[in-house]
Structures are given as structure tokens and as C-alpha cells.
Amino acid sequence: MTVIESFKMAIDAITANKMRSFLTMLGIIIGIAAVIAILAIGNGATTRITGTFNDLGATTISLSVSNKAGNDAQLTAADLQAIKQADTRVTAISPNYTLAGFAATNNQDEQAIVFGGTPDLQYTNTVMDSTITAGRYFTQAEYDDAAPVAVISVDGAAQLFPNQHSAVGQMITLRSRTTSISVRIIGETQSTVSKYQGAVRRSSFPVYVAIPYATMKLLSINAGGITDVTMKVRSRNDITSVSQSTVRLLETRHDVVGQHLYTARNYLAALDQVDSVLGLFVNFIAAVAAIALIVGGIGVMNIMLVSVTERTREIGTRKALGATTRDILIQFLLEAVILSLIGGLIGLTLGIVLAEVVAGWLGITAHITWQAVILVLLFASAVGVFFGLYPARKAAKLNPIEALRYE
Amino acid sequence: MSLITMQHVVKTYVMGDERLEVLKDVNLTVNPGEFVAIMGPSGSGKSTMMNIMGLLDTFNSGLYTLRDTDVTHLTDNERAHVRNREIGFVFQSFNLMPRMSLLENVALPMVYAGVGRRERQERAAAALTQVGLGDRLDHQPNEISGGQMQRVAIARAIVNRPAVIMADEPTGNLDSKTSVEIVRIFQQLNAAGTTVVMVTHEPDIAQYAKRIISFRDGVIQTDETLKQPQKAGADQ
Ligand SMILES: Nc1ncnc2c1ncn2[C@@H]1O[C@H](COP(=O)(O)OP(=O)(O)O)[C@@H](O)[C@H]1O
Ligand SMILES: [Mg+2]
Numbered sequence: 001m002t003v004i005e006s007f008k009m010a011i012d013a014i015t016a017n018k019m020r021s022f023l024t025m026l027g028i029i030i031g032i033a034a035v036i037a038i039l040a041i042g043n044g045a046t047t048r049i050t051g052t053f054n055d056l057g058a059t060t061i062s063l064s065v066s067n068k069a070g071n072d073a074q075l076t077a078a079d080l081q082a083i084k085q086a087d088t089r090v091t092a093i094s095p096n097y098t099l100a101g102f103a104a105t106n107n108q109d110e111q112a113i114v115f116g117g118t119p120d121l122q123y124t125n126t127v128m129d130s131t132i133t134a135g136r137y138f139t140q141a142e143y144d145d146a147a148p149v150a151v152i153s154v155d156g157a158a159q160l161f162p163n164q165h166s167a168v169g170q171m172i173t174l175r176s177r178t179t180s181i182s183v184r185i186i187g188e189t190q191s192t193v194s195k196y197q198g199a200v201r202r203s204s205f206p207v208y209v210a211i212p213y214a215t216m217k218l219l220s221i222n223a224g225g226i227t228d229v230t231m232k233v234r235s236r237n238d239i240t241s242v243s244q245s246t247v248r249l250l251e252t253r254h255d256v257v258g259q260h261l262y263t264a265r266n267y268l269a270a271l272d273q274v275d276s277v278l279g280l281f282v283n284f285i286a287a288v289a290a291i292a293l294i295v296g297g298i299g300v301m302n303i304m305l306v307s308v309t310e311r312t313r314e315i316g317t318r319k320a321l322g323a324t325t326r327d328i329l330i331q332f333l334l335e336a337v338i339l340s341l342i343g344g345l346i347g348l349t350l351g352i353v354l355a356e357v358v359a360g361w362l363g364i365t366a367h368i369t370w371q372a373v374i375l376v377l378l379f380a381s382a383v384g385v386f387f388g389l390y391p392a393r394k395a396a397k398l399n400p401i402e403a404l405r406y407e
Numbered sequence: 408m409s410l411i412t413m414q415h416v417v418k419t420y421v422m423g424d425e426r427l428e429v430l431k432d433v434n435l436t437v438n439p440g441e442f443v444a445i446m447g448p449s450g451s452g453k454s455t456m457m458n459i460m461g462l463l464d465t466f467n468s469g470l471y472t473l474r475d476t477d478v479t480h481l482t483d484n485e486r487a488h489v490r491n492r493e494i495g496f497v498f499q500s501f502n503l504m505p506r507m508s509l510l511e512n513v514a515l516p517m518v519y520a521g522v523g524r525r526e527r528q529e530r531a532a533a534a535l536t537q538v539g540l541g542d543r544l545d546h547q548p549n550e551i552s553g554g555q556m557q558r559v560a561i562a563r564a565i566v567n568r569p570a571v572i573m574a575d576e577p578t579g580n581l582d583s584k585t586s587v588e589i590v591r592i593f594q595q596l597n598a599a600g601t602t603v604v605m606v607t608h609e610p611d612i613a614q615y616a617k618r619i620i621s622f623r624d625g626v627i628q629t630d631e632t633l634k635q636p637q638k639a640g641a642d643q
Pocket of ligand 2: 453454455
């Protein structure tokens with residue numbers, strides 16, 4: 001007997017009792033739908049959370065100096081340059097001076113967070129990011145000259161200049177508790193606020209401003225020595241070794257080897273923790289789904305056993321007409337596999353729909369890979385083979401005379 | 408050369424401590440072209456004999472030769488193949504596949520014989536025409552009468568051109584008029600050269616055969632050849 005014939009017989013048997021076949025598949029459908037939805041949502045969530053962490057600094061190292069450090073151990077602009085030149089994996093390095101003050105025009109006066117740094121600040125600052133939407137960032141020359149220039153967040157520009165398309169070229173006054181300076185806006189960048197705008201009310205956030213570190217010294221009496229530095233490395237894998245070599249370099253330059261005056265912090269531990277929590281979550285749900293699949297498989301086995309009993313006379317007749325043990329085995333095994341596969345396909349469709357809906361609620365993108373689809377269908381077939389084998393063997397081994405006599 | 412030769416066939420069932428000897432040293436020869444009726448009271452071993460002849464059942468000792476081949480010791484697989492090619496079964500309760508059309512039912516033995524789809528359909532249609540159902544190929548078994556169902560079963564039995572048709576009480580579920588119609592089909596097939604072995608406990612049905620074998624308690628009691636079998640068409 002050919003596979004096509006066995007296939008046709010199996011389909012006939014499945015369609016002969018559609019409602020029962022559907023109920024039999026239900027376990028498989030639920031199991032597969034759950035697996036697909038969880039994989040898709042899990043992938044989407046991981047991508048999203050990892051992405052957010054990358055924004056926040058998966059490749060960021062924060063350098064700080066202990067307050068036990070003497071004057072000779074303070075960080076200098078030359079130190080920063082030396083660190084960057086010593087290692088090509090360091091892509092940006094900047095002081096990270098932050099001042100809470102005000103930004104004002106003739107008409108507006110808003111709370112402001114002012115950052116002071118080198119031109120690399122555009123890469124190291126995680127609140128204002130490196131995406132420049134208008135104008136330009138300040139240059140090394142402007143940094144060296146303490147030029148009165150500023151880069152402002154897009155949403156901040158909109159707060160200060162509500163009626164203008166762009167704030168570039170406008171003058172604003174930056175005010176600290178002690179003094180104020182007048183600066184010209186030369187560029188606008190995206191910020192954490194502007195990126196997620198719509199989710200929050202814009203005016204409840206301060207205006208973000210970035211200025212050269214030397215200019216910051218004019219605004220704040222505290223901005224003398226460099227105490228906090230942020231640096232960027234090429235990839236997450238560089239973090240640990242660059243952290244170590246940077247601390248060593250600084251210790252050597254300031255002749256304080258072994259005194260633990262410099263600390264390099266990173267977010268690796270936090271990232272790893274998020275990864276492992278996510279992984280745990282996905283594994284847990286996948287285990288639940290696998291149990292659902294096994295329950296589904298037992299359902300298939302159950303119905304196949306009922307079916308074998310119901311069709312005992314049919315099996316006897318087929319054997320009398322010349323069906324071999326193998327013919328009967330294949331017929332029933334195929335029936336179980338097709339039942340599981342159809343259940344798998346329905347579950348797959350349902351799972352994709354479910355993933356899209358849930359991903360929509362969570363505001364993430366569901367990722368359904370073709371590997372997952374193939375894996376899931378293979379798994380459904382495997383469930384069919386595994387749980388179909390026992391009933392099929394039972395059918396194949398029936399004694400033809402007893403089967404024919406069965407009422 | 409004989410078609411079926413059985414020598415000293417013994418069949419024993421063991422149930423607990425009890426041994427039930429159902430066939431006791433049976434010797435039987437059936438030649439090609441014969442129409443044999445096997446008679447006897449209920450429990451005398453008729454069905455057991457037929458199942459052994461049809462290679463559905465095994466026996467404890469003795470020899471069985473079918474078409475010059477010793478089929479005493481065959482594997483399950485070999486027996487399935489011999490059943491498929493050499494034997495056409497007709498059962499008391501028809502045993503049609505309920506969700507298959509008449510054509511598909513008749514084609515089933517050819518599926519197991521590996522015959523191609525086209526040829527299957529042609530031969531199944533021809534067999535159904537031969538039993539007078541050529542106009543109902545696409546009907547379902549539940550749309551036809553008992554007599555018609557048994558005709559379908561006969562078409563299924565002959566479609567693989569077997570050496571012998573084996574029918575166990577083929578008229579057991581039919582009224583007497585329909586029974587005669589069925590036995591007449593056997594007569595026609597036999598007239599065209601097919602060997603028929605039929606179990607029946609109805610003497611008037613057995614009269615249509617050419618030879619009547621009587622069983623009692625697992626032994627052949629009488630074996631007579633009829634000089635003038637009943638003509639099925641004659642009394643209508
Ligand atoms: N599987 C079996 N186990 C035990 N005894 C059986 C079995 N099959 C048949 N028999 C016995 O064998 C005897 C002959 O049965 P059977 O060949 O069916 O008789 P018949 O067809 O002539 O009515 C009966 O006594 C029956 O009870
Ligand atoms: Mg009987």
C-alpha cells in the first residue's frame with residue numbers, strides 16, 4: 001500500500017468525525033498556541049528590554065574618583081585624552097558634570113538640567129542621545145575656548161520656543177544658584193523624553209542642555225576638578241577588560257598603584273540579571289506549554305485507543321482482505337500524526353494571532369522566527385508519533401478472527 | 408491438480424485446564440472449479456475450518472497445500488499476501504467500510520495489492536457491474552439493502568481474481584428470497600470457473616452447491632457430490 005493511500009485513509013477517518021477530531025486536537029492546539037505566543041512575545045520582550053538597556057548604557061563605563069584622593073590624584077583633561085588614545089576600544093570619553101538650574105528666554109523660564117563635557121558628551125550622555133535633529137554639536141575648539149554655545153533637547157526647545165520650528169541660533173540664559181550666562185543654541189538632539197513622547201506629558205520634564213565643560217566652569221563654582229567621567233566602549237564584551245586597564249592606567253599616571261582611588265562601574269551585572277530573569281520566565285512558560293502538549297498527546301492517544309476499539313471489525317476485515325500488520329500500523333500512526341499536525345497548524349495560527357494581540361497591549365513587537373514554526377510543527381508530529389504508536393501497535397497486532405467476531 | 412489439500416488437520420483450543428479439540432484429523436481436497444457447501448450444526452467447527460482454509464487462523468498439526476504451495480508454516484506477512492491474492496472472503500455480516508463508496512469498498516483489496524488507482528477504479532466498476540450494481544458505484548453502504556450489500560461484498564471478493572471464494576454463512580442475515588439471489592451469483596461465478604467454498608447451516612441453500620460436506624464435532628461426517636444441484640433461476 002502506498003503512502004498516499006494511507007494518507008487518504010487517515011484524512012477520511014479524521015473528517016468522518018469532525019467534532020471529535022477537533023476536541024482531540026484541542027490539547028495540541030492550546031499547547032502549540034501557547035508555545036508560539038510565548039516564544040514570540042518572549043523574543044519581542046527580550047529585544048525591547050535589551051534595546052532599552054543598550055540606550056541606557058550597555059557599553060558604558062562610569063569612572064569615579066574616591067574622595068580620599070589627594071590633589072595629585074584628581075582627574076585631568078589630559079587623563080581623559082590618554083585613556084582614549086591608549087585603547088582603540090574606547091570610542092568616547094567625557095566628564096559627566098550635571099547641574100540643576102534654569103533656562104530662560106524673554107518669555108519663558110523653565111527648569112533645566114545642564115550637562116558639561118567634551119564633544120564626546122554627545123555619545124556618553126544617556127539622557128540626550130547622539131541623534132542630532134537640527135544644527136550641530138559643539139566642537140573641540142569650542143570646548144577648548146569655553147565658547148558660550150549650547151545643545152538643547154528637542155522637547156526642551158519646544159518648551160522654550162513654543163512658536164518656532166527650530167531653536168537653533170537663538171540665545172538663552174542659563175542660570176545656576178550663583179550666576180548666569182548667556183549661550184547661543186547651536187543644535188538640538190533627541191532625548192529620552194522626546195523618544196518616548198506621547199507616553200508622558202512633555203512640560204513636566206526639565207529642559208536638557210549640553211555645554212562645553214569649560215563653559216560649565218563659568219556657570220558653576222563647583223565644576224573645578226573632574227570627579228565623574230563616562231566612557232563608551234565598542235561592545236559589551238570590551239567592558240570588563242577596558243575597565244581594568246583604565247583603572248591601571250590612571251593609577252600609573254598618578255603614581256597611586258594599589259590605592260584603589262579609581263572605580264570603574266558598568267551595567268553588565270544588571271544586564272545579566274535581566275537576561276537571566278527573562279530566560280527564566282520564558283523557560284518556565286515553555287515548560288507549562290510543554291506540559292499542555294503532553295496532555296494534548298495523551299488526549300490523542302486516548303481517542304486513538306477508542307477509535308481502534310470502535311473499528312476492531314474494520315481492522316479485522318482489512319486484514320482478511322490482505323492488509324499486513326505494517327499497513328494497519330501505518331494507517332493508525334498516520335492518523336495520529338495528521339491529527340496532531342492539523343492541531344499544530346491551528347495552534348500555530350492561533351498562537352501568532354495571540355502573540356500579535358498581546359504584543360500590541362505590551363507595546364512591543366512579536367518576533368516569530370521560521371525556526372520556531374518548524375520546531376513547533378516537528379514537535380507536534382513527534383507528539384503524534386509518540387502517542388500514536390501505542391494505539392497503532394494495538395490495532396496492528398489484533399488477531400483477525402477475534403477482530404472479525406467483535407461486536 | 409487439486410486447489411486445496413488438507414491432511415490430518417487438528418485444531419485445539421486450550422482454555423485453562425480444558426482442551427477443546429475443534430477439528431480432529433480433518434482431510435479434505437477441493438479441486439479447481441468446485442462449488443462446495445460445508446454444513447453441520449452450530450459449534451461443529453465449520454467456521455474454524457473455513458478460517459484455516461482462508462489462512463486467517465492457524466492449526467496445531469497437519470498439512471495444508473494451496474495451489475501446489477505448502478502454506479502450513481507461513482509468517483503473518485506471507486499469510487496476508489496469500490489472503491490478498493488467492494482468497495476472496497464473503498462474511499455473514501457483509502463487513503463493508505461504512506464511509507466508503509461502493510466503488511472504494513470493492514477497490515480496497517487492490518489497494519493492499521498495490522494496484523494503481525486507475526486500474527483499481529476500472530476493475531472495481533467491472534466487478535460491481537458483474538453483481539448487478541454497475542449503476543450504484545458512488546452510493547454509500549447505508550443507502551442500499553442487505554442483499555445489495557452482500558453483492559458488494561462478493562464484488563470485493565472477486566476483484567483480485569482469487570483462486571477461491573470463501574463465504575461463511577453468506578445468507579445468514581438475509582431473507583430466503585434474497586438468499587437465493589446471492590447463492591445464484593455464486594453459481595454464476597462458479598459456472599464461469601471460480602472455485603467457491605460456502606459454509607451454511609440451511610439445507611435448501613446447500614442444495615445449490617455441487618458438493619456438500621457435513622461436519623459434526625470436528626470431523627467430516629459425509630461428503631457427497633450432487634448429481635443435480637438446484638438451479639437458482641429455475642424456481643423463480
Ligand atoms: N477462540 C476460541 N476459543 C475457544 N473455543 C473456540 C474459539 N473459537 C471457536 N471455539 C469453539 O470451537 C467450536 C467450533 O466453533 P465454530 O468453528 O465457530 O463452529 P461453527 O461455525 O460450526 O458454528 C465451538 O465449540 C466454539 O465454541
Ligand atoms: Mg460459524
